[in-house]
Amino acid sequence: WTAPLKLADGTDYWGAPLYNLHRADLIHILASFLPEECIHLNAKVQSVRDDGTGVVARTIDGKEYRADGLVAADGIHSxxxxxxxxxxxPRFAGMLMWRSLLTAEEVKDLWLPERxxxxxxxxxxxxxxxxRPQKLYSILATVPSDEVTRESWDMSGDVKDLRESFKNAEPRAAALIERMEKSFITGMFFRDPIEKWxxxxxxxxxDAAHPMTPYYAQGATQSLEDVxxxxxxxxxxGATDLNAAFExxxxxxxxxxxxxxxxxxRMVKITHESEPHKIRARNGLWKGQRRIDPHLESDFKFVWGYNIVESLELGEQYVRGLAGTYQGLKKKRPESQRALELWLSVASPENVARGYEGLRDGYEEMLLKNFPADARLETRDERMYEVPVIRMSWPQSEYKANDTVVLHFHGGGYMIGSARGSVEYAxxxxxAVQGKECVTVDYRLGPEDPYPAALDDAVLAYRQLLAQGVDAGNVILSGESSGAGLALAVALVARMAGDPMPKGVICVAPFADLTVSGETVAKFDGYDAAANPDTLRMMAEGYFQGxxxxxxxxxxAFADLARMPP
Ligand SMILES: Cc1cc2nc3c(=O)[nH]c(=O)nc-3n(C[C@H](O)[C@H](O)[C@H](O)COP(=O)(O)OP(=O)(O)OC[C@H]3O[C@@H](n4cnc5c(N)ncnc54)[C@H](O)[C@@H]3O)c2cc1C
Incomplete structure (x- = not known):
C-alpha cells in the first residue's frame, strides 16, 4: 500500500509515492512470478563450487544443484x-533493536496517522x-546497550526492559511500548563494504553483497535495484559470458x-545522539534543514531521487559514489585531478558513516598529510581574547617583508577545517603579499557552535589585532570557502560598527550564499567532490540553524558591498 509522505507534495516532488510492504507480502509477490519447479524449500546451501563450465551448490543434506551461474541472495550471514x-x-553498534507488530484493535484509541x-x-x-493499513501496526524501537547481543531475526526479548527504557517517552510512544506483549530483539551491527562481489x-x-542498517529503510529496496x-x-x-555480466x-x-x-x-548516528551538546547540535542542524531544504534533499536526494532505469541508460560512469561525484569523473588538468582524488580520500566509508565528525577528521588528516607547513616557517599558538589562533612569519632570509599582516580564516563550510590545517595555505x-605576519584563526564550528559564534571569534581576532597596535590599513583579511565568507562578514561588521576598515579582502571560492541556491550548485552536481550540494547544504544548515x-x-552574497575595501 502507499503511505503518505509527511510533506503534502512529497509524492509529486519525488515522482513516486512511498510504498509500505510487509516482508511476507513482498516475498509472496516475488515468488508468484517464479515457475514452481524453480523453488526448493528447506534447501540450505553449505558450499558452492565453480568448475569452469558451471556452478554446483551443495546443500547440508548432500544434494547438489547445478547451473550456469550462481547469484547468492543468502542474506546478512551469507x-x-x-x-x-x-x-x-561485524562491529556491534552498541544498540539493541526491538521489533513488534500490534493489531489495529490494539492501537485504535491512539488515533495513529496514516503516515x-x-x-x-x-x-x-x-x-x-x-x-498493512488499518490491520497491522509495526514498531521498531532501539535502545543503547553495553552488552554485545547476538544478531538474530527470531530471538525474543523481555519487553519489561524495553518498557523501562521508554517509560518517560512521549505518551503515545510509551503507550505503544506498553501494549507490546512480545518482541523480537537483535543487536545492531555495522559491516564495512566488501572489496568484491x-x-x-x-x-x-x-544483504549478502551490501548489508546495511535499516535507518534509510533501503536494504530490500537496494536488493530490488540490484535485480x-x-x-x-x-x-x-548474454548468458554465455556470465562473468562479464556479473562484473x-x-x-x-x-x-x-x-x-x-x-x-x-550515518543516519543511525544522527538519530541516536545521546550527549546533550550533540543532541543540541543535531537538532540545530534539523532546524537549518527546515529553512532551505524542506524536502530533506541533503539526506534523501541520493536515496529517493535516483532513477535506476535512467541510470542504466546513462551508464556506470554516471553512478555516484561516496563523495556524491560520478564514478567516471576525470579532470582535464592534473592539479584538478589531484584535488579530486584528495577529496575522494576524505569521503572514505568510515568517515562518511561518522557524519560531520568523520569528515572533520578526514579533512584534517588529508590537509596535514598532503600540505605540510614549510619547516622554515616560524609558528606559535596563541589566544586573542580567548580565540585560539596560530601566528606565523617567514624568516627574514626568505624575502624583505612589508608591513602587511594577513588575518586568515580557513575553509570547511563552517563545519570542518582548522587553523592548523590551514597553515601551509596561509x-x-x-x-604572495610579502607580508610580515599571518594570523590564522581557529574559529568555532557548527553544528556545535552555530552562527554567530564563528563571526564573533573572527571579529574579536580582528579587533585584537588592532588593539595590539596593527594599523587596519595594513591588514588583509583572507579566507577560502567559508573562511572567505567570514572574511567578508568581518569587513561588513567593521563597516557597520564604524571600526577602521582593513586594507583589502582576499576571497578564494567564497561560500557566500548559504541558501545553496546558486545555479552553479546544480550545474556542478556530480562533478565537484568539494562542493557537492548535499554536503554544502548540511554545512550551511549546521551554521545558520534557526x-x-x-x-x-x-x-x-546578499550584502550591499558599497564602501567595502578591495
Ligand atoms: C528491523 C529491520 C527493518 C528493515 N526495514 C526495511 C525497510 O523499511 N525497507 C527496506 O528496503 N529494507 C528494510 N530492511 C532490510 C531488509 O529486510 C533486508 O535488506 C532484505 O531482507 C534483504 O533481502 P535479501 O534477500 O538479500 O536477504 P534476506 O531477506 O535475509 O533473505 C535471505 C534468504 O536466504 C536464506 N538463506 C540464508 N542462508 C541460506 C543458505 N545457506 N542456503 C539457502 N538459503 C539461505 C534465508 O533463509 C532467507 O530466506 C529492514 C531490516 C531490518 C532488520
Missing amino acids: VVRAQLWGETE GNYWTGPGRTMVTYWL TKGRITLIG WVLAEMVERH RYEEFRKPRAARLQSGSR SRVLK HEPKDPLVSP
Whole structure:
C-alpha cells in the first residue's frame, strides 16, 4: 500500500509515492512470478563450487544443484560470501533493536496517522508505521546497550526492559511500548563494504553483497535495484559470458550500495545522539534543514531521487559514489585531478558513516598529510581574547617583508577545517603579499557552535589585532570557502560598527550564499567532490540553524558591498 509522505507534495516532488510492504507480502509477490519447479524449500546451501563450465551448490543434506551461474541472495550471514571472501567481522553498534507488530484493535484509541512516526530521544528511537493499513501496526524501537547481543531475526526479548527504557517517552510512544506483549530483539551491527562481489560465475546480491542498517529503510529496496541491473547486464552480455555480466553488474551497483551502507550508519548516528551538546547540535542542524531544504534533499536526494532505469541508460560512469561525484569523473588538468582524488580520500566509508565528525577528521588528516607547513616557517599558538589562533612569519632570509599582516580564516563550510590545517595555505598567501605576519584563526564550528559564534571569534581576532597596535590599513583579511565568507562578514561588521576598515579582502571560492541556491550548485552536481550540494547544504544548515540564511552576515552574497575595501 502507499503511505503518505509527511510533506503534502512529497509524492509529486519525488515522482513516486512511498510504498509500505510487509516482508511476507513482498516475498509472496516475488515468488508468484517464479515457475514452481524453480523453488526448493528447506534447501540450505553449505558450499558452492565453480568448475569452469558451471556452478554446483551443495546443500547440508548432500544434494547438489547445478547451473550456469550462481547469484547468492543468502542474506546478512551469507555462506557464499564467507566461502568466496572469508568471514567479515561485524562491529556491534552498541544498540539493541526491538521489533513488534500490534493489531489495529490494539492501537485504535491512539488515533495513529496514516503516515509513519519517528520518535527520537537520547540514544534511542522509535519508528512506527502501518504495515498493512488499518490491520497491522509495526514498531521498531532501539535502545543503547553495553552488552554485545547476538544478531538474530527470531530471538525474543523481555519487553519489561524495553518498557523501562521508554517509560518517560512521549505518551503515545510509551503507550505503544506498553501494549507490546512480545518482541523480537537483535543487536545492531555495522559491516564495512566488501572489496568484491563477483568471482567467476558466482556473484552476491542483496544483504549478502551490501548489508546495511535499516535507518534509510533501503536494504530490500537496494536488493530490488540490484535485480534490475543484474537482469539488464545478463541480457546485454548474454548468458554465455556470465562473468562479464556479473562484473558489470558489480561495477554498476557497488558505489551506490557503499554510499547507502555508510549513509545508513550515518543516519543511525544522527538519530541516536545521546550527549546533550550533540543532541543540541543535531537538532540545530534539523532546524537549518527546515529553512532551505524542506524536502530533506541533503539526506534523501541520493536515496529517493535516483532513477535506476535512467541510470542504466546513462551508464556506470554516471553512478555516484561516496563523495556524491560520478564514478567516471576525470579532470582535464592534473592539479584538478589531484584535488579530486584528495577529496575522494576524505569521503572514505568510515568517515562518511561518522557524519560531520568523520569528515572533520578526514579533512584534517588529508590537509596535514598532503600540505605540510614549510619547516622554515616560524609558528606559535596563541589566544586573542580567548580565540585560539596560530601566528606565523617567514624568516627574514626568505624575502624583505612589508608591513602587511594577513588575518586568515580557513575553509570547511563552517563545519570542518582548522587553523592548523590551514597553515601551509596561509603561509603561501603571506609570501604572495610579502607580508610580515599571518594570523590564522581557529574559529568555532557548527553544528556545535552555530552562527554567530564563528563571526564573533573572527571579529574579536580582528579587533585584537588592532588593539595590539596593527594599523587596519595594513591588514588583509583572507579566507577560502567559508573562511572567505567570514572574511567578508568581518569587513561588513567593521563597516557597520564604524571600526577602521582593513586594507583589502582576499576571497578564494567564497561560500557566500548559504541558501545553496546558486545555479552553479546544480550545474556542478556530480562533478565537484568539494562542493557537492548535499554536503554544502548540511554545512550551511549546521551554521545558520534557526537564523535567517539570507542575513548578509551569514551570506555576504546578499550584502550591499558599497564602501567595502578591495
Ligand atoms: C528491523 C529491520 C527493518 C528493515 N526495514 C526495511 C525497510 O523499511 N525497507 C527496506 O528496503 N529494507 C528494510 N530492511 C532490510 C531488509 O529486510 C533486508 O535488506 C532484505 O531482507 C534483504 O533481502 P535479501 O534477500 O538479500 O536477504 P534476506 O531477506 O535475509 O533473505 C535471505 C534468504 O536466504 C536464506 N538463506 C540464508 N542462508 C541460506 C543458505 N545457506 N542456503 C539457502 N538459503 C539461505 C534465508 O533463509 C532467507 O530466506 C529492514 C531490516 C531490518 C532488520
